[in-house]
Amino acid sequence: MSDPIVLGIETSCDETAVGIVRGRTLLANTIASSVQEHARFGGVVPEIASRAHLEAMGPTLAQALKDAKISLSDVDAIAVTAGPGLVGALLVGIGSGAGLALGLNKPIFAVNHLAAHVSVDSLTHSNPLDPTIALLVSGGHSSLLQVDEITGSITKLGATMDDAAGEAFDKIARLMKLGFPGGPAIDALATSGGAEAIDFPRGLTTSHDWQIRPFDFSFSGLKTAVARYIEATPNYARADVAASFQEAVVDVLLLKSLTACKRSGINSLIIAGGVAANSRLRAVAEQRCDKAGINLRIPAPALCTDNGAMVAALGALMLSAGRSPSPIAFDGLSGLPVEVVSLL
Numbered sequence: 253m254s255d256p257i258v259l260g261i262e263t264s265c266d267e268t269a270v271g272i273v274r275g276r277t278l279l280a281n282t283i284a285s286s287v288q289e290h291a292r293f294g295g296v297v298p299e300i301a302s303r304a305h306l307e308a309m310g311p312t313l314a315q316a317l318k319d320a321k322i323s324l325s326d327v328d329a330i331a332v333t334a335g336p337g338l339v340g341a342l343l344v345g346i347g348s349g350a351g352l353a354l355g356l357n358k359p360i361f362a363v364n365h366l367a368a369h370v371s372v373d374s375l376t377h378s379n380p381l382d383p384t385i386a387l388l389v390s391g392g393h394s395s396l397l398q399v400d401e402i403t404g405s406i407t408k409l410g411a412t413m414d415d416a417a418g419e420a421f422d423k424i425a426r427l428m429k430l431g432f433p434g435g436p437a438i439d440a441l442a443t444s445g446g447a448e449a450i451d452f453p454r455g456l457t458t459s460h461d462w463q464i465r466p467f468d469f470s471f472s473g474l475k476t477a478v479a480r481y482i483e484a485t486p487n488y489a490r491a492d493v494a495a496s497f498q499e500a501v502v503d504v505l506l507l508k509s510l511t512a513c514k515r516s517g518i519n520s521l522i523i524a525g526g527v528a529a530n531s532r533l534r535a536v537a538e539q540r541c542d543k544a545g546i547n548l549r550i551p552a553p554a555l556c557t558d559n560g561a562m563v564a565a566l567g568a569l570m571l572s573a574g575r576s577p578s579p580i581a582f583d584g585l586s587g588l589p590v591e592v593v594s595l596l
């Protein structure tokens with residue numbers, strides 16, 4: 253018998269995404285984004301995102317089935333993001349997923365968005381990822397996790413105390429009038445700047461911090477430092493600011509991730525989420541993990557940002573681990589803790 257086909261739906265933020273997998277094989281990863289509708293506000297507007305999901309869900313689902321060359325009746329299970337995310341946005345995906353599961357009479361897995369980001373790795377590596385340390389960095393979250401078993405045992409080691417890493421990129425890009433989302437623009441500008449040109453602060457890295465909150469992040473001090481520098485320096489070197497800001501973020505993310513590996517004795521690290529697409533983060537992670545003997549996995553950039561394939565991948569892992577499906581009726585949970593991999 254061939255592996256089961258799982259259809260995954262992701263609508264936690266501004267991407268309406270449907271992914272389809274057969275076991276660990278990716279069949280389709282279709283995404284409609286409302287990012288341009290939010291650009292003039294400098295961040296995602298929840299009401300606009302929800303409406304955009306409603307409009308995009310039908311066409312995105314149809315396109316995904318077409319890309320995968322299957323019909324709905326071939327689907328063996330549905331997986332959908334239940335949280336964390338914007339409630340109004342989540343509800344569109346949940347309503348669609350529950351409707352499909354009911355209509356097709358197939359099981360549904362209501363899964364955690366953060367666990368899904370990590371499990372996308374199963375589509376590119378056949379050997380198991382877990383146990384691993386996971387660094388999740390995107391516009392909505394920055395957390396460091398210990399993943400002992402991807403379908404059921406995840407522990408939060410730390411998270412950001414203020415802005416998410418991607419949010420910091422977006423806010424600095426806004427200050428520099430680089431547009432939204434800011435990460436890719438800063439990444440590109442930084443290639444011609446000096447990473448060491450300006451000594452920006454590394455948040456929560458004093459010896460006291462290492463004792464009481466070793467794995468938490470803070471980017472607000474860095475943001476203020478960059479804003480002050482720009483204010484105080486007419487005709488500042490834009491590429492240097494981008495590169496030095498980026499370096500401060502990358503440095504602190506990796507410092508904490510590698511320390512988590514060392515302290516837990518787990519010599520494997522996965523980096524996921526939109527910021528994992530950052531070229532400097534990818535390059536420095538490779539250098540430092542090489543040196544420390546840590547096995548590093550970073551998904552391809554298109555699988556790092558929010559997508560449906562990661563949700564489908566987690567659904568397929570749940571099925572093969574024999575995990576129970578979710579009830580057909582469940583809520584969208586904006587603050588779903590990462591320890592809850594799926595709703596039961």
Ligand code: KG4
Nearest residue numbers: 390391392418433435526527529530557558
């Ligand atoms: O995972 P994602 O698509 O959505 C959320 O769940 O938030 O992440 C989006 C975030 C944005 O803040 C964006 O600026 C950031 O990821 N991002 C990047 C890069 N590409 C996307 N940040 C730094 N460098 C990049 N190349």
Ligand code: ZN
Nearest residue numbers: 369390525558
């Ligand atoms: Zn995400």
